[in-house]
Amino acid sequence: xxxxxxxxxxxxxxxxxxxxxxxxxxxxxxxxxxxxxxxxxxxxxxxxxxxxxxxxxxxxxxxxxxxxxxxxxxxxxxxxxxxxxxxxxxxxxxxxxxxxxxxxxxxxxxxxxxxxxxxxxxxxxxxxxxxxxxxxxxxxxxxxxxxxxxxxxxxxxxxxxxxxxxxxxxxxxxxxxxxxxxxxxxxxxxxxxxxxxxxxxxxxxxxxxxxxxxxxxxxxxxxxxxxxxxxxxxxxxxxxxxxxxxxxxxxxxxxxxxxxxxxxxxxxxxxxxxxxxxxxxxxxxxxxxxxxxxxxxxxxxxx
Amino acid sequence: xxxxxxxxxxxxxxxxxxxxxxxxxxxxxxxxxxxxxxxxxxxxxxxxxxxxxxxxxxxxxxxxxxxxxxxxxxxxxxxxxxxxxxxxxxxxxxxxxxxxxxxxxxxxxxxxxxxxxxxxxxxxxxxxxxxxxxxxxxxxxxxxxxxxxxxxxxxxxxxxxxxxxxxxxxxxxxxxxxxxxxxxxxxxxxxxxxxxxxxxxxxxxxxxxxxxxxxxxxxxxxxxxxxxxxxxxxxxxxxxxxxxxxxxxxxxxxxxxxxxxxxxxxxxxxxxxxxxxxxxxxxxxxxxxxxxxxxxxxxxxxxxxxxxxxxxxxxxxxxxxxxxxxxxxxxxxxxxxxxxxxxxxxxxxxxxxxxxxxxxxxxxxxxxxxxxxxxxxxxxxxxxxxxxxxxxxxxxxxxxxxxxxxxxxxxxxxxxxxxxxxxxxxxxxxxxxxxxxxxxxxxxxxxxxxxxxxxxxxxxxxxxxxxxxxxxxxxxxxxxxxxxxxxxxxxxxxxxxxxxxxxxxxxxxxxxxxxxxxxxxxxxxxxxxxxxxxxxxxxxxxxxxxxxxxxxxxxxxxxxxxxxxxxxxxxxxxxxxxxxxxxxxxxxxxxxxxxxxxxxxxxxxxxxxxxxxxxxxxxxxxxxxxxxxxxxxxxxxxxxxxxxxxxxxxxxxxxxxxxxxxxxxxx
Numbered sequence: 004x005x006x007x008x009x010x011x012x013x014x015x016x017x018x019x020x021x022x023x024x025x026x027x028x029x030x031x032x033x034x035x036x037x038x039x040x041x042x043x044x045x046x047x048x049x050x051x052x053x054x055x056x057x058x059x060x061x062x063x064x065x066x067x068x069x070x071x072x073x074x075x076x077x078x079x080x081x082x083x084x085x086x087x088x089x090x091x092x093x094x095x096x097x098x099x100x101x102x103x104x105x106x107x108x109x110x111x112x113x114x115x116x117x118x119x120x121x122x123x124x125x126x127x128x129x130x131x132x133x134x135x136x137x138x139x140x141x142x143x144x145x146x147x148x149x150x151x152x153x154x155x156x157x158x159x160x161x162x163x164x165x166x167x168x169x170x171x172x173x174x175x176x177x178x179x180x181x182x183x184x185x186x187x188x189x190x191x192x193x194x195x196x197x198x199x200x201x202x203x204x205x206x207x208x209x210x211x212x213x214x215x216x217x218x219x220x221x222x223x224x225x226x227x228x229x230x231x232x233x234x235x236x237x238x239x240x241x242x243x244x245x246x247x248x249x250x251x252x253x254x255x256x257x258x259x260x261x262x263x264x265x266x267x268x269x270x271x272x273x274x275x276x277x278x279x280x281x282x283x284x285x286x287x288x289x290x291x292x293x294x295x296x297x298x299x300x301x302x303x304x305x306x
Numbered sequence: 307x308x309x310x311x312x313x314x315x316x317x318x319x320x321x322x323x324x325x326x327x328x329x330x331x332x333x334x335x336x337x338x339x340x341x342x343x344x345x346x347x348x349x350x351x352x353x354x355x356x357x358x359x360x361x362x363x364x365x366x367x368x369x370x371x372x373x374x375x376x377x378x379x380x381x382x383x384x385x386x387x388x389x390x391x392x393x394x395x396x397x398x399x400x401x402x403x404x405x406x407x408x409x410x411x412x413x414x415x416x417x418x419x420x421x422x423x424x425x426x427x428x429x430x431x432x433x434x435x436x437x438x439x440x441x442x443x444x445x446x447x448x449x450x451x452x453x454x455x456x457x458x459x460x461x462x463x464x465x466x467x468x469x470x471x472x473x474x475x476x477x478x479x480x481x482x483x484x485x486x487x488x489x490x491x492x493x494x495x496x497x498x499x500x501x502x503x504x505x506x507x508x509x510x511x512x513x514x515x516x517x518x519x520x521x522x523x524x525x526x527x528x529x530x531x532x533x534x535x536x537x538x539x540x541x542x543x544x545x546x547x548x549x550x551x552x553x554x555x556x557x558x559x560x561x562x563x564x565x566x567x568x569x570x571x572x573x574x575x576x577x578x579x580x581x582x583x584x585x586x587x588x589x590x591x592x593x594x595x596x597x598x599x600x601x602x603x604x605x606x607x608x609x610x611x612x613x614x615x616x617x618x619x620x621x622x623x624x625x626x627x628x629x630x631x632x633x634x635x636x637x638x639x640x641x642x643x644x645x646x647x648x649x650x651x652x653x654x655x656x657x658x659x660x661x662x663x664x665x666x667x668x669x670x671x672x673x674x675x676x677x678x679x680x681x682x683x684x685x686x687x688x689x690x691x692x693x694x695x696x697x698x699x700x701x702x703x704x705x706x707x708x709x710x711x712x713x714x715x716x717x718x719x720x721x722x723x724x725x726x727x728x729x730x731x732x733x734x735x736x737x738x739x740x741x742x743x744x745x746x747x748x749x750x751x752x753x754x755x756x757x758x759x760x761x762x763x764x765x766x767x768x769x770x771x772x773x774x775x776x777x778x779x780x781x782x783x784x785x786x787x788x789x790x791x792x793x794x795x796x797x798x799x800x801x802x803x804x805x806x807x808x809x810x811x812x813x814x815x816x817x818x819x820x821x822x823x824x825x826x827x828x829x830x831x832x833x834x835x836x837x838x839x840x841x842x843x844x845x846x847x848x849x850x851x852x853x854x855x856x857x858x859x860x861x862x863x864x865x866x867x868x869x870x871x872x873x874x875x876x877x878x879x880x881x882x883x884x885x886x887x888x889x890x891x892x893x894x895x896x897x898x899x900x901x902x903x904x905x906x907x908x909x910x911x912x913x914x915x916x917x918x919x920x921x922x923x924x925x926x927x928x929x930x931x932x933x934x935x936x937x938x939x940x941x942x943x944x945x946x947x948x949x950x951x952x953x954x955x956x957x958x959x960x961x962x963x964x965x966x967x968x969x970x971x972x973x
Contacts, residue, residue, distance in 0.1 A: 154549060185549075203542050247556065253795050255524050258559035259374035260799065261411065265560060271586060274595050277693035278702070278796050284563065285407035286373075287585065289689045289702075291796030 007107040011035065012045055013054060013073035014080070016063055021143070025062035074134040079106040081127035082117045088128045089121065095128045096170035129170075130161025130180030130215070145215030149195060149208060153186045157216040164213040173210060183219060229302060234279060234295035236270035242300035244268055244283075253294060260288055262298060315363045316475050317392070321385060321416060322400035323409055324371030325682055325801035327428040329353075329810050330458040331400060331467075332368040342817045345370075345384050350723070362472060367394065373408065373799060375415040376525050379726045383527060389419045390511045396422045396471050403433035403440050403455070405802055406573065410566040413449075414487055418516055422474050425453040426467050431460070432804070436584075439576035448572045459807060487565045493558060496551050497522060503544045508535040522554040585802045589686065598690040605683065606709055609674045613713055617667035618744075624663040629655050648842055649835070656889060657834020657882045661826050661930055664714065667744070669819055671710060671717045676814040678706070680806040684724055685798060692796055698781035701725055701796060704734040711741030715927055719934040720818065726798070732944070733784055735935055739927035739948060740777035742770055745884030750919055752888055756903040757915045765916070769923045776924065776959070822930075829933045834882050841879075848893055853878070863957060867921060867964040868914025877921060883928050913967035917960040924956035 015034045019026040028042045035042070043059075050057040054069035065073060083102035087093045093101070109117075118136070125133050125141070134140040145160050159182050162173060177200065178184070188196040193208035206214075230245055244266045247257045261284035262268075271287065272280040279295050281288055290298075322328040332340070336355025345352045353368040369388060370381035389397065397420035401409035406427075416423055427442050446453040452470045456463030489497070500518035509517040509532065520528040521544075533541055591597045633651040636642070678684050684706055692702030703725045711718035718738045725731040742750070750769050754762040840853040848854060856878065857864075857871035864874045872894045879890040895905040910918065926949050927935075936945045967973045 187546075187549075198546060201546075203546060253797060255376055255555065256378045256797055258523075258555060259376050259378060259411070260797065261408070261559075261563055263560040263563050264556060266563065271589065272593050277595065278689060280589065280593055280689065280800070282586070284411070284566070285405050287589065287800035287802075289685070289692070289796060289798050289800055291692070291696075294795040294797060 008045065009049065009052075009054070010072070010076045010107060011103075012049060013065065013069055014076050016055065016065055017070065017073035017077065020065065023062075025056070025058065025064040027062040031063070071138050074138040074140060076106055077140075078134040078136070078138075079109045079114055079117075081131060081133040082114065082121065083109070084127045084129070085121050085124055085133075086117055089124075094171075095174065096167035098128065099165040099167075126161075126180065128180075129165065130159070143215075146217065147212050148184075148186065148197075148206070148214040148216050149189075149193070149211040151186045151216065151218070153188050153196075155186050156183060156219040157186060158183050158219055159214055159216050161215045162213055163215050169209065169213060173214070176204070176206075176210075178214065184216075230299050231302070232296045233268070233270075233281070233290070233298040233300050234273070234292060236273060236279075236300065236302070238270055238273050240270050241303045242268050242270070243303050245299045245301055247298050257294075257298070260284075260286070267303065268300060314361060314472070314475070315365070316395040316472075317365045317367070318471055319367045319369055319388060319392075319394040319397045320400055321369045321389075321397055321412065321420075322371060323373050323402065323412060323801075324799070325680075325804065326371070326400050326402040326405075326409065327458040327807075328368060328371060328400045329813075330807050331398075331426065331428070331456075331464070332366060333810060333813055334458060334461060334464060335364070335468075336366055350380055350384055357468075359468065362468075364468075364471070367392075372412065374412060375419065376520065376523055380728070381726070386419060389416075393421065395475050396424055398424050398426050398467070398471060400426045400428055402802070403427050403430045404436055404438065406433070406438075406440065407566060407570050410569050411562060413451075413569075414562045414565055417451075417487070418519075419513075422477065423451050424467070424470050424474050425449075425451055426458075426463075427453055427455045428458050429804075430455045431457050437576065438574065440573050441575050442573075445569065445573035448569065459805075487562060489558065489561050493554060493561065496554055500544070500547065503540070503547065504532065505536070508532065519558065521548055522551060523558055524552070524555045585682075585800075588803055589800070592683070592686045593689050595690070598686070602687050602690055605678070605687070609671075610713065612674065613667055613670045617670045620666040621663050624666070625660065629659050629663060632659075644846075645842075648846075649838065652841070653835045653838030654831065656886070657837065658826050658831040660885065661830050661834075661883050661928075662823070665819060665822070668714060668717060668822060669815060671713050672815040672818040673811060675710065675717060675721055676811040677806055679724070679814075680804075680811055682801040682803045685800045688724075688798065689800065698733070698737075698778060698785055700733055700737075700781065700785075701727060701730045703798070704730055707734055708738060708741055711738045711743060713744055715739055715741065715743050715931040716822065716934045717818070719931065719938055722938065729789060732939065733781065733789060735938060736784060736944065736948065737777050737781050739931060739935075739952060740773055740780060740924070742773050742923050743884065745928065746923055748885055749880070749887045749922055753906070753915065753919060753922075756906050757910070757912070765919065769919055772920065773923050776955070780955075825930065825933045830882070830929050833929045837879060837882050848875075863961075867917040867957070867960040868911055868968070869918055869921075870909055872909065873914075873918055877918075877925060880922065880925060881929055883930070887922065911968075911973060913964050913970075913973040916967055917964035920963050921956045921960035924952065924959060926952045926956075 012031070012035070015031055016026050019030055019034065023030075028039055028046065031046075032039045032042045046055065046057045046063050049055045049063070049069070053066055054072065055063045055065055057063045080102045083105045084095075084098045087098040087101055088095055114136075127133060132141040132143060143161070145163070147163070148157065148159070151157055159178055159180055161180055162170065164170075173179075182199065185198040186195060187198055187203065190196065190205070193211075195206045195208075195211040196203060197206060233242070233244075236242055244262055244264055246264060247254060247262045266283055269282040270279065271282055276292070278289050278291050281290060320328050320332055332353060332355065335357040339357075340353055340355035343352050343354075344350065350370050355366050355368075357364040357366055367388065369385040372379070372382045372385050375382055375386040375389075388394075397416060399409075399413050399416055399420075401413070413423075413425065425445075427440065427445075430440065430442075433440055440455075442453040442455045452474060454463055454467045454470050456467055458464070497515065497518050500521055501515050504514055504518060506514070512520075512528070512531075517528055517532065521532060532544070536544065592601050633655050636647050636651045636655075639647070678687070684703075687706050688702035690702070691705035695702055695704050698704075704722070707718045707721035707724070710721050715738050718741065719735055722731050722734045722738070725734060747766065747770070750766050751762065754765040754769075758765050837853070840856070841848050841851045843852055845851065853875055854871065857875035860874045860878075861871045864870060869877075872891070875894060876887045876890045879886045891906075892902070895902070895909075900908070906915070926932075932945045932949070935948065936942060939945070
């Protein structure tokens, strides 16, 4: 039983380390559902075994050997979760608890068997990376959905919380790792208006803060060879406009001044600092440096 | 027998980009019958006038200069709202032939809104000088819109323009045969779909199809309007459709420019020879970071030289020969009751009268400003100074008004109209009163000279530097914390240089002076009389008047900066006109012995003198400036804020200066 508890602790510390180092005892107590004095006791034990560095009042951080052991547990945990959902067809809100029990009773042979049976799967059902057998794990570059500035297209990567109730609600909405949603609007109460599969709905902050996502690559024209920011043109050079950036406000102004894709532009004066002066559709236009960096052009020989 | 023709009354709107000679045409047609005011609720100038010929009466309205009709700026919004709300009989699109390609874009937008259109192709001579040959008839045939070549500056072609406008009025409204822009089936389908999502009537007075297009173009004003009127449950569908078709804005603009290119191909027989135009050549020097600054400083130097070598002597002459002598004259009229003498001489003449003597100086400033605007130089000055002004959250366009403020704050406040971003404009207006004007500097110079002798110049320069530092600091704070919103990205057209139209400059200057005289006759006169009244009631003597009571009431604050009640009264009187400080001091101190310098030294320590200079240079602006701010910000909110803020600011800094200086021996 002792080793089981040790592994639970290492696992919890590892997960917390993604957000803060060292991990404070109060967080661990909350994550593990035990009292603070109990946590402190256990941390001392772990420190004596050389698995963590522990400083009173500061918190704990994993040593290399502690991290190795934590990753091994996490690998088994996430493999089991996959097995339970994909093979046994269990709901994703139930598998976490089961995996917590199974992970401690898993021999290296069973682990190997699981892994080869599941094939090349590298994430758990909730979207987290599964460490490989050597303990390497893909770094997760997750950002909570609530921190994206609308409007933006994003891909959901993972669910950061294993709370069954929350998971059931998320499942009902059809949101799971891999789907693409559009963040439309951030409301005053912290909730988020999103669009998903052509319907629009509101996510409360409890959900939007546990959904981790990444920005979708900007869907602009494929970047041609030689596409540069307008601000890079030398005085006297000609270019063809490719894309016109800027927010909605300045985009409209750019367009009505003739900064449309395909238009020919001549850089009249560019002094590297301050605004640039260009000629487009027969008019001289001054553009601030910041905006000039957002307009993409391709150099062209003078005709 | 001649049939008596029915008297005809028509409304004509002049539309066009800035600097295409629109105002020149307007002035030629309306002469002195024009009326200058503001567009309702806006601080953009509205010019209307009447042209009469035989039994034809033409009400002409000069729309603000715009390059397009998408509401990117107040001007564009006004122009298109006018077209939609007022339905003028004919719209005359004034185009600059030398920059036809740019100007045709506006035509592309006007076609969609104007009931009847006539194109006035101006500056056809300039285009020819540049080697361009334009065929107005070919353009007219292709567009199916009358095109009249004119040279407004030489008054050529205007008669033909009138005839065309009159003829066009006889035709049915709407431009049925006009070559509309073909947007292609793909975009047309998208526009039609948006159109079908809108209910009939909710877009009034804008045409529905046009509204659909503007929605796709991302026009914020139209977007807000539709959102407010459409049933709430239907908005999400429309909104998400618009988001899906965000790129339509780019396509629409691209297609319009393609249309323009086709029209150019039709109209232009010969292209411009040579790649580098005169404007470009001048700009090579005028926008260079070094030579551009040198040119700017030279231009401003000449402006100030003119103002001070011509305007200031005239002002002094008027002050001595008109104000002073009339005062003496009034006092010599023994049959006049004493209170009336006081009211006329010390109230009206010393207050509003003194303000009016500044008209020659203001005249020169207004004229110089109109000159720079009309040549197209102001945009270059904005370009050169943009990098410096950005730190304060301001535009390059803020620089010239602020510089103008050294002369007089009033034209500076009016000059902020060139700033198109409302936020940058408000910031500039709020900072202008911290620029020391000639009036403030006159007081500083006299008191510094009386007190510090040979060091007076240094002290005066120190005061200028101090107020500019404070201005920069206040600007930074306002920008960062007080006025919400992002400083907008700079994107501005640089109009072609052109030879200024002296008549136009004269007209603009005259209108500005007229407005100033009107203010002097009302607000400034009223404040002058009130201040005078305060200085004579109840006893008829300054020393025991209400004004003195106010001064004594403020003495506790004054004492913190070493000033007695007389100095506080002198400071307060600068509200009417900054120069009044000296006059008031003269009156209050007239009872004591010695000359002005000795009198001053008797009541001020050196530390207190410095504190007084500080408070004088930072104190609330004069009533003329406040009146101008009220006019330009459209209410009392900002003027009131400035009054409170600058009172606190000037007192606080003067107190700090006095308390520190007092620690040094001999101060």
